[in-house]
Amino acid sequence: METIWQNILTGWLAQSQLEVMAVLASILYLVLVMRQNIWCWFFAFISTAIYIFLFHEVSLFSESLLNVFYLLMAIYGWWQWRGGRRNSDHLSIVKWSWQRHLKLIVVTGLFVPVLGYYMQIQGADFAYWDAFTSCFAVLTTFLVVWKVFENWYYWLVIDAISVVLFWLKDLPYTATLFIVYLVLVIIGIKQWSEQYDKQIG
DSSP states (O other), X not given: OHHHHHHHHHHHHHHHHHHHHHHHHHHHHHHHHHTTOTTHHHHHHHHHHHHHXXXXXXXXHHHHHHHHHHHHHHHHHHHHHTTSSSOGGGGSOBOOXXXXXXXXXXHHHHHHHHHHHHHHHTTOTTHHXXXXXXXXXXXXXXXXXXXXXXXXXXXXHHHHHHHHHHHHTTOHHHHHHHHHHHHHHHHHHHHHHHHHHHHHO
16 A cells, blocks of 8 residues: 555656646746747747646646647747748737737637537546637747737736636646746736837837
8 A cells, every 4th residue: 555655656746847847948938938039949849748748647638739739839930930931021020900810719719619529528627628728829829930919918818717727637836837927928018019119110
């Protein structure tokens, strides 16, 4: 019996340490995004690699799948920010019209019930909320890569829901991370707004 509890404790500590590493890498990612520093994608790669495993372990399958996408986007983001496209304007912060965002929201929203239903069949917990954050995080990650200013507003909604979701799934460090994210998102809005004004000024 003692061996069983020792194995459980060892497993919990190992997972907690992984979660702490993922949280630290995630915070570094967002801080560097705010500064438009290309090294943000390196830390994105590290955090997402860990979270693929962690989310699968707690039956948040949409989140685990989302982090596979994040892993690929970290590579794409690095390439894009290095000037993968020769159009230098693409690397500047841009703002899109509310009509364009509305279209993106409607189209993305259509995928939520489909993914939620599929993940529910697979036995995922909070399948539809998980699907909502995952679908819109995919969209928003593209907005970050393309440096669309409004990405920060999407993250406000996604991160607020994620705080509750991760807390309910007993991932306290990750839930705390997303509270920190909410604060950093607000700072990010301010910093990118100032940088955007300098661009057009």
